[in-house]
Amino acid sequence: MIAASGTDTRSGAPAFGRVALExxxxxxxGVILYLEDVSVSFDGFxxxxxxxxxxxDGELRCVIGPNGAGKTTMMxxxxxxTRPDTGRVFFGQSIDLTRLREAEIAQAGIxxxxxxxxxxxxxxxxxxxxxxxxADRRWWRALSMRTPAATRRRIxxxxxxxxxxxxxxxxxxxxxxxQKQRLEIGMLLAQDPRLLLLDxxxxxxxxxxxxxLAELLETLRGRHxxxxxxxxxxxxARIARRVTVLHEGRVLAEGSLDEVKANDAVVEVxxxx
Numbered sequence: 001m002i003a004a005s006g007t008d009t010r011s012g013a014p015a016f017g018r019v020a021l022e023x024x025x026x027x028x029x030g031v032i033l034y035l036e037d038v039s040v041s042f043d044g045f046x047x048x049x050x051x052x053x054x055x056x057d058g059e060l061r062c063v064i065g066p067n068g069a070g071k072t073t074m075m076x077x078x079x080x081x082t083r084p085d086t087g088r089v090f091f092g093q094s095i096d097l098t099r100l101r102e103a104e105i106a107q108a109g110i111x112x113x114x115x116x117x118x119x120x121x122x123x124x125x126x127x128x129x130x131x132x133x134x135a136d137r138r139w140w141r142a143l144s145m146r147t148p149a150a151t152r153r154r155i156x157x158x159x160x161x162x163x164x165x166x167x168x169x170x171x172x173x174x175x176x177x178x179q180k181q182r183l184e185i186g187m188l189l190a191q192d193p194r195l196l197l198l199d200x201x202x203x204x205x206x207x208x209x210x211x212x213l214a215e216l217l218e219t220l221r222g223r224h225x226x227x228x229x230x231x232x233x234x235x236x237a238r239i240a241r242r243v244t245v246l247h248e249g250r251v252l253a254e255g256s257l258d259e260v261k262a263n264d265a266v267v268e269v270x271x272x273x
Contacts, residue, residue, distance in 0.1 A: 002243040027033055031056055036088045040082060053251060055225055058225055059226070060221045061243075062239065069246040070250070072199065075197050077089060117202040119175075119184055119187070121171065132188075132191065176209065210232070211262040233271075240257050243260050
């Protein structure tokens with residue numbers, strides 16, 4: 001039985017929105033990602049220390065903090081790369097991420113982008129998106145098969161979203177750094193994820209590239225839930241409505257950027273005076 005709020009009485013999962021259908025979350029409101037008292041230790045070092053965090057459906061959340069604060073480990077736990085020692089991690093209403101493998105978590109609707117872009121550099125922008133849309137087929141067969149009209153329309157939509165319509169035939173390896181980053185985000189969007197995890201997406205970008213990425217994320221706000229881990233405070237200021245500050249594996253502060261910047265503990269351990 002699923003309670004109207006609180007927990008799933010069968011699994012102990014937080015009950016938010018509708019039930020999951022066929023292993024994929026279906027949330028129309030409330031919290032889409034929920035971490036409770038999550039701890040992870042590596043050789044005695046506590047990378048996460050009873051971390052609790054909730055991300056709303058459709059929210060764009062920025063996560064900041066000093067090196068070693070646990071930001072990457074948190075994303076590793078969400079995506080199944082690292083198993084927590086203790087704690088709970090739920091996606092939507094009833095998907096317990098700690099019980100799924102990495103591939104199953106991706107199939108459930110979570111996409112992750114690492115700092116360095118990963119694209120098929122020898123293939124064109126169009127072909128990269130085509131491969132992502134046809135990810136359920138062997139990639140070498142996907143390129144040799146005729147692209148259905150629906151797929152072509154989807155690729156056109158993605159090109160417009162990431163603003164690479166004028167780079168359709170260009171090999172991905174020849175794109176500028178910021179363009180590669182947007183292309184990889186487009187490849188993630190091709191899988192229609194409910195939650196996007198972006199790790200330092202503007203590292204190495206020019207000011208113009210950074211602004212274009214900010215504009216892209218603004219268009220995705222509300223359509224996807226997005227967690228951005230970032231050190232560039234100007235970029236955070238450009239996109240953030242709510243910011244979480246991690247320190248020593250747990251939440252140090254949370255609120256608007258102005259609120260966390262005014263927090264003495266945040267100033268002391270991260271922002272400086």
